[in-house]
Amino acid sequence: MLRDITIGQYYPVNSPIHRLDPRVKILATFIYITALFIVKHFIAYSYILAFLGIAIVLSKVPVSYMIRGLKPLFLIIFLTFGINIFMTKGEIIYQLGPLDITKEGLFQAVFMATRLILLIIGTSLLTLTTSPIQLTDGIEKLLNPFRKIGVPAHELAMMMTIALRFIPTLLEETDKIMKAQMARGADFESGNILNRAKSLVPLLVPLFISAFRRADELAMAMEARCYRGGENRTRMKELSLHGRDFIASIMTLTVLAAVIVDRIL
Amino acid sequence: MENMIEISNLIYEYTSEGRESVLAVKNVSLRVRKGEFVAIIGHNGSGKSTLAKHINALLLPTGGKVYVMGLDTSNESHTWKIRQIAGMVFQNPDNQIVATIVEEDVAFGPENLGIQPKEIRSRVEDALGSVDMLEYRKKGPHLLSGGQKQRVAIAGVIAMKPQCIILDEPTAMLDPSGRKEVMETVKRLNKEESITIVHITHFMDEAVEADRVIVMEEGQIVLEGKPREVFAQVETLKKLGLDVPQVTELADQLIKEGINIPKDILTVDEMVRYLCQ
Amino acid sequence: MSIIIENLTHIYNPKSPFETTALKDISLCIEKGEFIGLIGHTGSGKSTLIQHLNGLLKPSTGKIIINGLDITQKDVKLKAIRQKVGLVFQYPEHQLFEETIYKDVAFGPTNLGLSEKEIETRVRAAIEWVGLPFDEVKERSPFELSGGQRRRVAIAGVVAMKPEVLILDEPTAGLDPKGRDEILEQVKSLHRQYKMTVILVSHSMEDIAKLVDRIIVMHKGTVALTGVPREVFKHVELLEEIGLGVPQITYLMKKLKAAGKPIKEDALTIVEAKQEILNWMGRMKKC
Numbered sequence: 001m002l003r004d005i006t007i008g009q010y011y012p013v014n015s016p017i018h019r020l021d022p023r024v025k026i027l028a029t030f031i032y033i034t035a036l037f038i039v040k041h042f043i044a045y046s047y048i049l050a051f052l053g054i055a056i057v058l059s060k061v062p063v064s065y066m067i068r069g070l071k072p073l074f075l076i077i078f079l080t081f082g083i084n085i086f087m088t089k090g091e092i093i094y095q096l097g098p099l100d101i102t103k104e105g106l107f108q109a110v111f112m113a114t115r116l117i118l119l120i121i122g123t124s125l126l127t128l129t130t131s132p133i134q135l136t137d138g139i140e141k142l143l144n145p146f147r148k149i150g151v152p153a154h155e156l157a158m159m160m161t162i163a164l165r166f167i168p169t170l171l172e173e174t175d176k177i178m179k180a181q182m183a184r185g186a187d188f189e190s191g192n193i194l195n196r197a198k199s200l201v202p203l204l205v206p207l208f209i210s211a212f213r214r215a216d217e218l219a220m221a222m223e224a225r226c227y228r229g230g231e232n233r234t235r236m237k238e239l240s241l242h243g244r245d246f247i248a249s250i251m252t253l254t255v256l257a258a259v260i261v262d263r264i265l
Numbered sequence: 266m267e268n269m270i271e272i273s274n275l276i277y278e279y280t281s282e283g284r285e286s287v288l289a290v291k292n293v294s295l296r297v298r299k300g301e302f303v304a305i306i307g308h309n310g311s312g313k314s315t316l317a318k319h320i321n322a323l324l325l326p327t328g329g330k331v332y333v334m335g336l337d338t339s340n341e342s343h344t345w346k347i348r349q350i351a352g353m354v355f356q357n358p359d360n361q362i363v364a365t366i367v368e369e370d371v372a373f374g375p376e377n378l379g380i381q382p383k384e385i386r387s388r389v390e391d392a393l394g395s396v397d398m399l400e401y402r403k404k405g406p407h408l409l410s411g412g413q414k415q416r417v418a419i420a421g422v423i424a425m426k427p428q429c430i431i432l433d434e435p436t437a438m439l440d441p442s443g444r445k446e447v448m449e450t451v452k453r454l455n456k457e458e459s460i461t462i463v464h465i466t467h468f469m470d471e472a473v474e475a476d477r478v479i480v481m482e483e484g485q486i487v488l489e490g491k492p493r494e495v496f497a498q499v500e501t502l503k504k505l506g507l508d509v510p511q512v513t514e515l516a517d518q519l520i521k522e523g524i525n526i527p528k529d530i531l532t533v534d535e536m537v538r539y540l541c542q
Numbered sequence: 543m544s545i546i547i548e549n550l551t552h553i554y555n556p557k558s559p560f561e562t563t564a565l566k567d568i569s570l571c572i573e574k575g576e577f578i579g580l581i582g583h584t585g586s587g588k589s590t591l592i593q594h595l596n597g598l599l600k601p602s603t604g605k606i607i608i609n610g611l612d613i614t615q616k617d618v619k620l621k622a623i624r625q626k627v628g629l630v631f632q633y634p635e636h637q638l639f640e641e642t643i644y645k646d647v648a649f650g651p652t653n654l655g656l657s658e659k660e661i662e663t664r665v666r667a668a669i670e671w672v673g674l675p676f677d678e679v680k681e682r683s684p685f686e687l688s689g690g691q692r693r694r695v696a697i698a699g700v701v702a703m704k705p706e707v708l709i710l711d712e713p714t715a716g717l718d719p720k721g722r723d724e725i726l727e728q729v730k731s732l733h734r735q736y737k738m739t740v741i742l743v744s745h746s747m748e749d750i751a752k753l754v755d756r757i758i759v760m761h762k763g764t765v766a767l768t769g770v771p772r773e774v775f776k777h778v779e780l781l782e783e784i785g786l787g788v789p790q791i792t793y794l795m796k797k798l799k800a801a802g803k804p805i806k807e808d809a810l811t812i813v814e815a816k817q818e819i820l821n822w823m824g825r826m827k828k829c
Binding site for chain 1: 620653
């Protein structure tokens with residue numbers, strides 16, 4: 001049964017990182033990712049690692065949650081490591097059957113894998129400390145200035161909010177439809193790929209029809225409450241910047257600068 | 266001005282793909298006074314929902330006029346004012362809630378009206394208090410029961426400070442306790458805050474609470490009057506495919522057998538009183 | 543004995559912070575051909591119970607035997623269970639998906655692996671039985687019909703599987719009085735014609751009183767009361783305590799009795815109440 005399942009991975013706790021303005025966190029994440037890809041030497045990773053370490057400690061999110069984000073992507077990390085270690089040409093230091101492990105390969109493997117791991121943990125930190133609502137608000141505010149060139153910032157944010165709102169509802173409905181069809185003898189579990197794909201029709205058709213009907217009714221309800229797009233619309237929760245946001249921004253930019261300097265020198 | 270809503274000779278016709286046109290509302294005239302609690306009953310397809318959607322300009326008349334506090338619904342420049350005056354609560358509790366948490370959804374209406382954030386906050390607080398849902402303000406709507414979701418929907422309308430609320434079969438998808446929650450809230454809003462209520466339903470026990478009952482059939486008003494007057498006409502209502510309270514039907518049958526009791530008995534207590542005289 | 547339930551317990555999400563016991567040690571017997579009314583507040587366990595009967599849920603502990611087949615055994619084929627027990631969920635019209643009404647109603651029988659000829663016979667019978675004209679509607683899209691008609695198509699889809707036990711979860715939800723009466727009439731005639739065991743889940747005490755042979759009252763995962771309607775509706779206080787009621791007519795008779803009138807208080811329908819009251823008044827006149 002559906003209990004308090006939070007969408008994404010948001011870990012609700014009150015920490016300095018949680019309290020940062022979502023715009024700052026989103027931009028900081030972009031800068032962080034950029035920095036990660038600029039890194040040329042291992043020493044630069046240590047700057048990023050220190051930065052990340054401080055952020056994790058301040059966020060009060062248990063490290064186990066961070067690691068959890070790695071689990072589904074473990075295969076990719078493993079593959080990255082494997083491909084680099086075996087496929088890079090250079091000075092052979094070990095031989096494993098038909099495969100050669102080179103010094104360069106070892107370096108590349110560790111380098112790439114580290115980048116990947118830091119990438120995943122860093123972005124996890126964003127979703128762990130920022131609720132879906134805050135993320136949508138942040139994205140909307142960041143895209144707002146681009147409205148002048150035709151970016152539908154408000155509409156995108158509205159779409160994201162509504163999608164998030166209906167995910168649990170649609171999941172529940174999927175469950176109901178599945179049970180109803182199973183009660184009529186539908187089998188979603190056995191058979192080859194083709195059979196299983198076909199068996200999804202009795203599930204997907206009603207679900208889509210229902211989703212369209214919901215959209216129709218919701219649109220009418222929104223209009224009845226005077227919704228007419230983003231013009232002249234106010235928000236109950238307004239985003240505002242505080243001292244901590246400036247500190248965080250400066251720290252992030254410092255790390256980026258350090259990495260750039262390291263690459264150039 | 267006395268009349269909250271004035272409907273004059275309303276006709277509504279529509280055509281669906283490749284089929285003949287349907288005359289959903291056939292020359293309906295109706296007045297609702299400020300502070301009234303009006304119930305509109307009728308079987309599915311009688312036109313009651315279609316009629317309701319004309320009041321807040323979700324539908325526009327094919328013929329005739331609809332005025333809300335004197336404003337003509339067919340005049341586009343009035344639409345948003347009309348929808349703020351006449352709020353609407355729909356049948357499906359889920360398909361009205363837009364936001365991911367309760368208080369954000371209640372704020373949706375005021376945000377659309379361009380109200381200042383501080384004012385929105387206080388309206389949301391008051392509205393949730395009115396429907397007794399303050400403790401759920403930070404919850405996700407998928408965690409609420411049907412009755413609770415409808416109360417949130419009502420709060421979302423109240424936060425816009427309407428003069429009138431139209432409820433289109435708000436209890437059709439609820440269980441008995443949910444229905445009770447919603448009806449208690451609606452009655453309280455009408456009695457304590459003088460909000461005009463137009464309640465569309467096919468549950469007779471909800472219509473008996475109204476000041477006036479209107480019965481629709483095939484797009485027309487066929488009966489109108491105080492609940493007592495309307496429900497006493499047991500035969501007519503049954504022919505229309507509607508219910509009457511069991512005691513009212515029993516009274517009708519006993520009268521036919523020569524027992525001397527009034528026709529318009531609506532509750533168990535009244536029946537007991539008359540039978541024991 | 544059609545359905546035997548022995549010490550059925552069901553725990554959702556065991557060993558987790560969300561653990562809840564939905565059904566606590568339930569034991570029940572339902573006779574072949576009985577018409578059962580299952581009532582209970584939301585959260586009483588009714589949904590959980592009926593989903594066990596057609597194998598959608600498996601018990602945490604306990605046994606369920608349906609017409610001789612122990613469906614809680616490990617190796618029982620789900621197909622066998624679904625052949626025996628048909629379950630119509632709330633708002634069944636939301637499960638329609640096929641291009642034509644024929645194909646949608648045929649979905650169930652097709653999944654049972656029947657021959658084309660047998661499927662056609664059953665689909666025709668089922669569609670006629672729910673009151674729709676077979677030849678007119680068979681090639682039409684189910685989505686062309688009205689809400690009430692679509693519901694009937696959905697019910698036909700389950701009836702076409704010719705189950706020995708038919709369970710209907712609030713088949714009248716969201717319908718107006720006329721629609722409600724029509725569906726209940728059809729359920730009644732189904733019960734009589736095919737001698738199916740029928741379990742009707744409903745919130746309307748008036749409907750239950752008119753139709754069923756026996757009532758099972760659920761509360762917080764256990765069976766609070768069971769018996770013929772007359773018996774069950776006598777316990778007005780208990781029913782009110784657990785959030786249920788009795789038919790309005792029954793309330794009336796109880797109050798009349800409490801006011802000292804010489805009438806039987808167990809009238810369940812308007813007809814019965816009228817008779818009782820007339821008898822009483824007739825006796826009075828004679829004095």
